Amino acid sequence: MTSTSFQYSDISSNDLRLLKPLRFASDELHFAIFRFSRDEAPPYTAVSYAWGDEKLTEKISLNGRILAVTPNLRTCLHYLSMHAEDANWEYIWADAICIDQTNIMERNSQVRLMHRTYKEAVCVSVWLGLPPLTKKQSKSASYIPKLFSGSEAPFSWQDHMAELAGRPYWTRFWVIQEFFLGQD
Template sequence: YSPLGDNSIRLLQIEAVTNPSLNHERAAIRCQIHHFHIAKAPNYRALSYAWGNSATRFIYLNDQRIEVRKNLWQALWHLRNNNFYTKWIWIDALCIDQLNTVERNHQVLLMGRIYKTAAEVFAWLGCLSDLPFGSRRILRYGLHNFVSLFTLQYWQRMWILQEIGLA
């Protein structure tokens, strides 16, 4: 990561699959990251998600192979495969240098503004196939499974109320 200026953020763009011989499921996830002053940032979305367990997958960030948690990889995969690659997105794990304590603390102070100025905030609860109740069961069993949504790890994060409240 290169240093951020005051009131600056990094935004990410997910690249489209450019090799027609690769299907979307097998193509590596590639992203580019850019710096912007928060007041001059392009229209962007923010991702609210739980980091999840320690299982990891690989993506390419500015052509560098890096590890990300599986839950984030699944969110990126879903966004890319649903034609989200033309948009800017802010994701804490990738847009903040997590190894730089000074930057991380400064960005945490900006998070309210980051979520408030985002055009949309996406809440990633996880892949339906990983959820204990499955998509068809939600439709079939209704309220019981709807209530079980709120037992997901996502809701155990301290920042969720701020992220959703400012969205």
């Protein structure tokens, strides 16, 4: 990864940027970013997620340049990249990267089209984040086979559902639009 920061080029309101995961051999994430006409965009997944703390950042490589993203988005992109070969999409759309957040005119224009971005995606990938792995939760994973065999597990499903429902993702107004507009 070079030490130079990624620079956006302008796009029209009828265009969108999409990320293509590149093969990686280390923990570094490498992507190519492309501009497509919305009418001719290839199959992509649109990511629905919570940005997380914007003061905390991690680096990814975008066209060989450095781009800082939130840890939550980086982790999401890591998992999507690992499964991209088996998916029915080649590209990823994530608002924090595919929209130039420093360009107010572009941001406003693209935000007005987000319903279309999610609707035209072949799937919407909802990222709730990694679970906080407490001792109790890691132990509970070993009981999953017992649940299917009819044995009782020594933990409360209500605790796990409450933790899942308490994730920052659900505090975002847009989540309903994002995952209901997706085709898959």
